Amino acid sequence: xxxxxxxxxxxxxxxKDFLKKExxxxxxxxxxxxxxxxxxxxxxxxxxxxxxxxxxxxxxxGLDFGYQSILVEETSKCYSGGFSAAIIGHISxxxxxxxxxxxxxxxxxxxxxxxxxxxxxxxxxxxxxxxSDVAGIKTTAVADGDDYIxxxxxxxxxxxxLSDFLIIAAKTNPEMKSAGxxxxxxxxxxxxxxxHKLDKLGWHAxxxxxxxxxxxxxxxxxxxxxxxxxxxxxxxxxxxxxxxLAIGAITACETAIAYTLKYMSERKAFGRPINxxxxxxxRMAQLASETTMLKSFNSTISVAFNQSKNVVKExxxxxxxxxxxxxxxxxxxxxCFGGYGYMEDYxxxxxxxxxxxxxxxxxxxxxxxxLISKMVIDDVSY
Amino acid sequence: xxxxxFNEEHDMFRQSxxxxxxxxxxxxxxxxxxxxxxxxxxxxxxxxxxxxxxxxxxxxxxxDLGFFxxxxLIEEISKCFSGGxxxxxxxxxxxxxxxxLNHGSEALKEKYLPGAxxxxxxxxxxISEPGAGSDAMNIQTKAIKNGDHYIxxxxxxxxxxxxYGDFMVAxxxxxxxxxxNGISLLVIDNKSEGVSMRKLNKLGWHSxxxxxxxxxxxxxxxxxxxxxxxxxxxxxxxxxxLERLVAAVGGFAGCESALRYSLQYMSERKAFGRPINxxxxxxxRVAQMASEIEAxxxxxxxxxxxxxxGEYAVKECSMAKLLGTEMANKVAxxxxxFFGGYGYMEDYxxxxxxxxxxxxxxxxxxxxxxxxIIxxxxxxxxxxxxx
Numbered sequence: 001x002x003x004x005x006x007x008x009x010x011x012x013x014x015x016k017d018f019l020k021k022e023x024x025x026x027x028x029x030x031x032x033x034x035x036x037x038x039x040x041x042x043x044x045x046x047x048x049x050x051x052x053x054x055x056x057x058x059x060x061x062g063l064d065f066g067y068q069s070i071l072v073e074e075t076s077k078c079y080s081g082g083f084s085a086a087i088i089g090h091i092s093x094x095x096x097x098x099x100x101x102x103x104x105x106x107x108x109x110x111x112x113x114x115x116x117x118x119x120x121x122x123x124x125x126x127x128x129x130x131x132s133d134v135a136g137i138k139t140t141a142v143a144d145g146d147d148y149i150x151x152x153x154x155x156x157x158x159x160x161x162l163s164d165f166l167i168i169a170a171k172t173n174p175e176m177k178s179a180g181x182x183x184x185x186x187x188x189x190x191x192x193x194x195x196h197k198l199d200k201l202g203w204h205a206x207x208x209x210x211x212x213x214x215x216x217x218x219x220x221x222x223x224x225x226x227x228x229x230x231x232x233x234x235x236x237x238x239x240x241x242x243x244x245l246a247i248g249a250i251t252a253c254e255t256a257i258a259y260t261l262k263y264m265s266e267r268k269a270f271g272r273p274i275n276x277x278x279x280x281x282x283r284m285a286q287l288a289s290e291t292t293m294l295k296s297f298n299s300t301i302s303v304a305f306n307q308s309k310n311v312v313k314e315x316x317x318x319x320x321x322x323x324x325x326x327x328x329x330x331x332x333x334x335x336c337f338g339g340y341g342y343m344e345d346y347x348x349x350x351x352x353x354x355x356x357x358x359x360x361x362x363x364x365x366x367x368x369x370x371l372i373s374k375m376v377i378d379d380v381s382y
Numbered sequence: 383x384x385x386x387x388f389n390e391e392h393d394m395f396r397q398s399x400x401x402x403x404x405x406x407x408x409x410x411x412x413x414x415x416x417x418x419x420x421x422x423x424x425x426x427x428x429x430x431x432x433x434x435x436x437x438x439x440x441x442x443x444x445x446d447l448g449f450f451x452x453x454x455l456i457e458e459i460s461k462c463f464s465g466g467x468x469x470x471x472x473x474x475x476x477x478x479x480x481x482x483l484n485h486g487s488e489a490l491k492e493k494y495l496p497g498a499x500x501x502x503x504x505x506x507x508x509i510s511e512p513g514a515g516s517d518a519m520n521i522q523t524k525a526i527k528n529g530d531h532y533i534x535x536x537x538x539x540x541x542x543x544x545x546y547g548d549f550m551v552a553x554x555x556x557x558x559x560x561x562x563n564g565i566s567l568l569v570i571d572n573k574s575e576g577v578s579m580r581k582l583n584k585l586g587w588h589s590x591x592x593x594x595x596x597x598x599x600x601x602x603x604x605x606x607x608x609x610x611x612x613x614x615x616x617x618x619x620x621x622x623x624l625e626r627l628v629a630a631v632g633g634f635a636g637c638e639s640a641l642r643y644s645l646q647y648m649s650e651r652k653a654f655g656r657p658i659n660x661x662x663x664x665x666x667r668v669a670q671m672a673s674e675i676e677a678x679x680x681x682x683x684x685x686x687x688x689x690x691x692g693e694y695a696v697k698e699c700s701m702a703k704l705l706g707t708e709m710a711n712k713v714a715x716x717x718x719x720f721f722g723g724y725g726y727m728e729d730y731x732x733x734x735x736x737x738x739x740x741x742x743x744x745x746x747x748x749x750x751x752x753x754x755i756i757x758x759x760x761x762x763x764x765x766x767x768x769x
Contacts, residue, residue, distance in 0.1 A: 001386050001687075261760065261761060264761075265761075275761050281753070281754075281757035281761055282750070282753040282754075282757060284757060284760065284761060285704075285752075285753040285754075285756035285757040285760065285761075286704075286753060288701075288756060288760045289700075289701035289704055289705055289753075289756060290705065292681075292697075292698065292701055293677060293678065293681040293701060293702070293705055294677055294681075296680065296681045296684045297676075297677040297680050297681055299684075300383055300386065300680045300683075300684065301383070303383075303386070304383045304386075309383070311383070313676075314383065314676065316673075317672070317673035317676050317677065318677070320669075320670070320673050321673050321674065321677055366666070368669070368673075369665070369666040369669035369670060370662075370665075370666070370669075371669075372669035372672060372673055373665035373666060373668055373669040376645070376668060376669065376672045377645060377648075377649075377659050377665055377668055377669075
């Protein structure tokens with residue numbers, strides 16, 4: 001009933017040591033630069049971190065979900081949502097489609113380099129006029145001999161400017177709604193792809209792009225899985241995506257609470273450390289309780305997910321609750337820092353703005369409630 | 383995910399318990415609420431089924447089963463829309479008699495446990511006083527040794543099961559000078575000379591009897607001391623984890639039943655030409671509550687597992703009690719709202735659920751007391767060890 005055994009804990013320690021040496025000292029620079037350097041991908045790959053869930057024959061380690069969860073947790077403790085998003089975007093949003101649904105050709109071409117960190121990817125589903133209503137996307141893929149010609153645009157795409165390959169959802173049959181959608185993997189080098197970087201409230205270390213796709217010629221063999229199945233593939237991966245976002249959010253909450261408690265033990269007001277003021281103590285007790293509860297919920301779901309049980313409902317619930325809690329935790333923790341909370345010298349300001357995306361990205365809280373209400377009120381099952 | 387905690391035998395136990403409650407309890411609850419008491423004959427039937435003795439050894443008449451059978455029991459009695467009904471077995475089997483089982487002498491166990499497990503005798507736990515609740519070290523009731531007896535003087539209040547009950551585990555000061563080390567637990571028969579009671583009127587929990595108790599030179603045999611003199615406070619601190627867990631289980635289970643009841647109503651009630659379960663704002667409220675209930679439930683199961691494995695999980699149990707009972711208040715308020723005017727009428731069960739929930743964040747240590755305990759653990763690094 002535990003997600004982690006001793007080997008997981010050893011792995012966790014090696015991730016921690018790695019991040020402490022290779023990421024933590026540079027996070028502030030990356031936040032300013034608005035991206036993480038290419039060299040970090042290779043270092044992640046050398047450690048074997050990128051391919052934990054990928055079979056060995058494609059350069060991975062073929063391990064269970066617990067290892068991916070550890071990567072999410074540890075990268076989420078680095079006080080930079082953008083950094084963590086870049087890594088997760090590659091592993092849990094891009095690579096996962098290649099591995100789960102891709103042909104042998106696709107796996108052999110993309111996965112080894114994805115595991116080694118030579119290449120990293122992005123997932124392009126959202127468009128300027130279609131987010132969670134995936135069936136409403138407008139990007140088209142029209143057959144032309146052995147190729148498809150893609151046209152359209154994507155937006156809010158994490159790793160969208162710098163990634164080496166792009167997984168793009170497009171309509172191979174524009175007459176149909178969800179059943180007309182296919183997934184393609186595109187190389188960055190294919191003519192007709194252009195991307196421009198978006199300015200964001202937070203997640204500064206992550207490159208987020210608007211991507212324009214103009215007459216991009218893509219070989220038919222670059223279709224992931226079967227044509228017309230893209231929508232279902234996306235739906236199938238949503239549970240994982242939401243669980244990962246929930247785990248990331250709750251880890252950020254834990255990190256912020258620990259960071260805040262440390263500050264409160266050092267900061268004095270009216271002659272005593274502010275952690276002696278009852279109203280602040282109770283606030284922290286409440287936040288810690290809610291965080292502990294949801295972390296436990298995530299753990300239970302993760303075990304079930306690892307055992308391939310249907311946890312669509314629970315993942316949506318966890319994503320909703322954890323990201324909403326994160327906004328609350330960051331708001332209240334920042335408050336405990338007073339004026340320093342507003343200054344960039346402390347990490348609360350960044351945690352606050354980075355958290356704000358949680359209830360939006362990967363399906364808004366409102367979309368989660370839509371989905372959950374269908375399951376609990378109308379007895380719809382997925 | 384339920385299968386991580388419950389197996390087929392638990393499911394069978396749950397089904398037979400549900401059948402029993404549907405036949406023997408639910409048809410009578412409204413009457414019991416009006417009568418402000420539950421007939422003793424019912425509790426005898428409850429005892430005959432073994433429900434008072436799930437975690438007690440067979441030699442005292444118990445079933446000697448794992449804790450998750452108790453979780454099943456607490457869930458199901460909490461889904462009967464009467465907090466006053468559910469609280470009697472909770473107090474009897476999880477908040478009072480366990481002190482006798484865990485710390486009492488063999489003679490004390492043989493004297494009191496079989497009757498309680500059979501449902502013939504009802505027990506209460508007398509901690510709170512007019513001037514002391516969660517700060518148990520400040521209680522004033524004294525038990526001074528005099529030969530073979532203790533002479534007890536003082537008063538207790540808010541004592542569930544006491545007015546119609548048979549005996550109590552009372553928290554007393556055997557050494558008034560010794561602070562927390564002067565506190566002891568004493569089993570007192572309700573009919574002892576010098577014990578007088580007044581039944582209290584309450585906002586909710588109407589079918590439960592709650593008493594204010596006075597002790598006026600009550601003679602209690604010294605054999606009725608539970609465990610060692612001066613250890614009472616430590617025994618209590620150990621027992622309170624179970625009490626909090628029970629409150630947490632009752633909290634989410636009640637919420638589940640209230641939400642299910644609301645969903646049923648919402649599918650039938652129409653407004654502006656369609657069932658009200660089609661209105662998005664209500665649907666999202668349901669989704670939010672369903673999510674919170676699910677998360678609380680699995681966290682509480684996790685805490686129950688810790689308890690079942692013998693861990694002394696003060697922090698987790700306090701968190702579960704805090705969150706579960708706070709949630710119940712919120713769910714009660716919002717579910718009542720779904721019923722509109724009918725929610726305010728006694729024809730539906732929401733009114734009762736609403737008033738019965740309100741005690742959750744008070745009894746067994748208020749939310750504020752829970753946050754005090756949690757704050758000490760997470761801020762000051764305080765740790766608690768089991769006595």
